[in-house]
Amino acid sequence: MTSGEPAMANRRAFTLVELLVVVAIIAMLIAVLLPALNKAKDAAISVDCLSRQRQLAVGCLMYSSEHNNTVTATSRAGGTWHHWITYISGKKLITPNGSTTGQVYVSPGKTYGCPAFESYESDVKRNIYGNNPRYGYGMYSPRKQDHKTARGWDFYKYLKTKTPSGTTVDWYWLKMTRAPSPSGIGWLADASTYVKTWGWPWSMTAALPSGNWNPDQGDSGLGGGTIDWGARIRLVHNETANVVFMDGHGANHSDKELYETPHKIKNFRDATGAGYTYQP
Numbered sequence: 001m002t003s004g005e006p007a008m009a010n011r012r013a014f015t016l017v018e019l020l021v022v023v024a025i026i027a028m029l030i031a032v033l034l035p036a037l038n039k040a041k042d043a044a045i046s047v048d049c050l051s052r053q054r055q056l057a058v059g060c061l062m063y064s065s066e067h068n069n070t071v072t073a074t075s076r077a078g079g080t081w082h083h084w085i086t087y088i089s090g091k092k093l094i095t096p097n098g099s100t101t102g103q104v105y106v107s108p109g110k111t112y113g114c115p116a117f118e119s120y121e122s123d124v125k126r127n128i129y130g131n132n133p134r135y136g137y138g139m140y141s142p143r144k145q146d147h148k149t150a151r152g153w154d155f156y157k158y159l160k161t162k163t164p165s166g167t168t169v170d171w172y173w174l175k176m177t178r179a180p181s182p183s184g185i186g187w188l189a190d191a192s193t194y195v196k197t198w199g200w201p202w203s204m205t206a207a208l209p210s211g212n213w214n215p216d217q218g219d220s221g222l223g224g225g226t227i228d229w230g231a232r233i234r235l236v237h238n239e240t241a242n243v244v245f246m247d248g249h250g251a252n253h254s255d256k257e258l259y260e261t262p263h264k265i266k267n268f269r270d271a272t273g274a275g276y277t278y279q280p
Contacts (some may be wrong), residue, residue: 109130122204151264
């Protein structure tokens with residue numbers, strides 16, 4: 001090398017083998033770290049989901065305190081179902097004298113939806129959460145005969161009324177103060193329908209959020225497959241589900257843990273939305 005040549009001239013370039021080794025090492029590091037990163041992301045989503053459920057539970061308890069310690073789980077007026085979401089978001093208040101807008105306890109928006117669901121992003125863009133009366137987190141809403149015969153409980157009530165115009169209204173509500181073991185009775189939860197190909201506006205094959213869930217219903221649902229009464233708790237967070245209990249506390253639970261509560265919940269949906277029965 002002459003005094004005028006740069007020092008870089010004597011440096012050897014990487015060989016192809018060396019480059020391949022470096023690429024292989026990077027690939028191995030990504031393979032090791034990616035599952036951990038995905039798990040951390042899933043855990044963050046689960047924490048966010050449970051926080052939303054707790055906000056909604058507070059709203060429901062506020063509603064209950066102003067309505068004789070009851071929460072309307074679902075109602076049907078003129079053949080149209082309106083779940084608890086209708087009453088907490090203030091979109092509609094169905095009364096014996098007809099329908100009107102109600103007080104807002106939790107404003108309509110993404111708080112009503114679990115971010116782990118397949119349809120979540122498109123649902124947020126369409127502003128569906130809190131505005132669709134049957135769509136969001138599920139509230140415990142069994143068939144009244146299941147509630148009483150399966151457990152002997154008497155805090156899920158049914159009432160039939162008529163508006164002055166003659167519209168029949170069916171009421172299904174929870175008497176909060178009558179729950180025998182409120183810390184062990186599931187109330188709000190990640191819940192979904194069965195997997196189905198849905199048309200507009202979803203245009204997807206998925207298990208969609210449902211505003212109620214029934215722990216005793218088979219996979220087909222009442223009457224052979226309705227989207228409401230066939231809904232179950234869905235274990236969408238790494239084989240667990242977020243559940244707020246009737247005393248207001250929330251936690252993340254597996255199917256085994258939920259079965260071991262006083263509720264004895266046994267029918268679930270897995271992360272894909274497929275239904276199954278837990279076998280102890």
